[in-house]
């Protein structure tokens with residue numbers, strides 16, 4: 001039975017020496033204070049962006065530009081390490097009203113140009129070969145007949161090649177294919193939706209498509225957020241959504257001492273009430289969020305410093321962290337009292353722990 005005790009004492013001692021060990025699993029930023037900081041991958045300053053596309057599609061703004069602006073705003077909170085966007089198939093194939101109107105307008109202009117009613121001041125220039133056209137429709141036809149075919153041929157060649165030959169072909173064609181893609185974006189209408197997924201990928205987002213079941217994107221996004229938190233990949237989470245279903249995950253992030261930023265249009269939304277900072281899409285697109293982020297980051301720094309001071313100096317917190325210390329304190333105090341008693345009643349032989357010594361003294365005197 002006795003051999004059990006040393007281990008108990010040991011574990012309580014570790015707790016006394018370093019409360020971080022019990023805390024670090026739960027609270028990210030506390031690990032910075034602890035002794036085991038050097039062994040852990042640092043998530044300090046890392047920002048992860050999560051975009052709920054089903055809830056907040058970049059409808060009235062070109063998706064690539066919206067994504068770039070979002071990244072720029074997020075980067076004022078730290079180094080953007082990961083950007084993910086989730087939506088169901090329906091959202092990716094949908095064409096927003098604004099885009100539909102633009103297309104209708106273009107169609108109308110094409111008809112007028114073809115009839116010779118109106119004439120574009122600047123000629124339409126093919127961005128692949130540089131040829132000039134007087135009507136948009138002629139440019140589109142040229143592009144489809146020449147460049148789209150070329151592109152398809154290259155893709156087929158790469159597709160049928162294997163091994164090192166495939167690698168060589170990809171290298172050989174990469175520049176041309178990039179040039180084609182950039183030109184095609186302006187000339188051709190995307191086959192699916194308005195090219196939302198491709199545009200976000202181009203801006204550096206990882207894009208996840210989920211089934212059309214309700215809440216499927218929410219669940220996938222939440223799982224992804226939990227994964228990032230568990231692996232301590234980021235210190236700051238930027239969530240683009242107005243969906244109150246994310247309140248729980250934001251609270252969880254705060255419990256783990258992560259910083260949280262919400263981008264949504266609901267001014268007094270449930271998410272913005274929980275998060276450390278909140279912005280609207282307009283603020284992101286106007287670059288206003290970047291300026292405000294400076295003051296938010298300043299507040300965070302102050303908060304971190306305060307937290308560290310509290311942790312170091314607040315005896316209240318330390319006492320709460322482990323009950324053992326209370327016991328030790330009480331022991332020390334009672335011992336002090338005992339010693340005080342001995343000083344006061346030095347001559348008195350009240351039955352105390354030193355009685356044994358007087359006995360041995362007596363023995364010694366007998367021997368003498």
Ligand SMILES: [Zn+2]
Nearest residue numbers: 126128129130
């Ligand atoms: Zn051309």
